[in-house]
Amino acid sequence: MTKKTWSDRFEGTLHPAITLFNASIGFDIELIEHDLNGSIAHGKMLAKTGIISPGEAEQLVQGLEQIRQEYRAGNFNPGVDQEDVHFAVERRLTELVGDVGKKLHTARSRNDQVGTDVRLYLRAQIDDIRQRLRDFQAVLLQLAETNVETLIPGYTHLQRAQPVSLAHHMLAYFQMAQRDWQRLGEIRARTNISPLGSGALAGTTFPIDRHYSAELLGFEGIYANSLDGVSDRDFAIEFLNAASLIMVHLSRLSEEMILWASQEFSFISLTDSCATGSSIMPQKKNPDVPELIRGKAGRVMGHLQGMLV
Structure with a gap:
């Protein structure tokens, strides 16, 4: 079995079942682009501060x-023997550029490396979701503009209460999406802080420039405390909370679509491209998409609970 980076004091090797259990490569391979970006910035910083030579940094970046x-x-598909994406990248880099590849780990721990990767990944996800929320709002606005004079019953306790404009109803979801968009923006600001340079927990004695590597990666600042830098996951919990609220809002709209498409309500009719049918009940049009959205809401909320504990 391949020797582990941390195994110098161990005479034996891990049991294969424990190796498989411990491996995170199946999950964190999704971080690879961000891991590469973080490593490139770190390599350039090492050269800027004179810890490695410019030529060595160029070799690292090219690799x-x-x-x-x-x-x-x-063509890069590391297995469980690689343990995680960070070790897999470092091993492949050393194969490509030789021993200089090992210098990339100078003044860096996998602890601050993981923290950096997760923040870069989540920052990109937040930007994507915020754009999708804007697209969703555009659809809601279009529906509102064409249905200002379309009246529907407004309900409380599932009982007809007051007539409302369908536009007014759709704009309620527009406002929910606006809060979601704003909330994610606030979380992005707290996500966009660099932990790189925190080391395992207490920094490093090398003369690194944390502000330079943070600038290269587009971070707005650095963590003031190394212990906090490597242990903070508040931003991830905040994101999952915001994601749960987004799913609650989508679940609310989905339930209304399910009710409105029923024969009892008959407010809307599902197009053939957005519904499924039944082999023995041809009169049915099943609202699978909104039903699945409601089901998936529970999964997102479950992730929040999992992160909290």
Whole structure:
């Protein structure tokens, strides 16, 4: 079995079942692009501060970019023996550029490396979701503009209460989406702080420039405390909370679509491209999409609870 990076004081090797149980490569391979970006910034910082030479930094960057191309081409597929994406990248880098590849780990721990990767990944996800919320709002506005004079019953306790404009009803969801968009923006600001340079927990004695690597990665600042830098996951919990609220809002709209499409309500009719049918009940049009959205809401909320505990 391949020797582990932490195993110098161990005479034996891990049991294969424990190796499989411990491995995170099946999950964190999704972080690879961000891991490469973080490593490139770290390598450039090492050269800027004189810890390694500019030539060595260039070798590291070229090797990391080659790994990126291999991954995008489907030719970089590390297995469980690689343990995690960070070790897999470092091992492949050393194969490509030789011993200089080992210098990339100078003044860096997998602790601050993981924290950096997760923040870069989540920052990108937040930007994508915020754009999708804007697209969702555009659809709601279009529906509102064409249904200002369309009246529907407004309900309380599932009993007809007051007539409302369908536009007014749709704009309620527009406002929910606006709060979701704003909330994610606030979380993005707290996510966009660099832990790189915190080391395992107490920093490093190398003369690194944390502000320079943070600037290269587009971070707005750095953690003031190294212990907090490597242990903070508040931003991830905040994101999952915001994601849960988004799913609550989508679940609310989905339930209304399910009710409105029923024969008892008959407010809307589902198009054939957005519904499924039944082999023995041809009159049915099943609202699978909104039903699945409601089901998936529970999964997102479950992730929040999992992170909290």
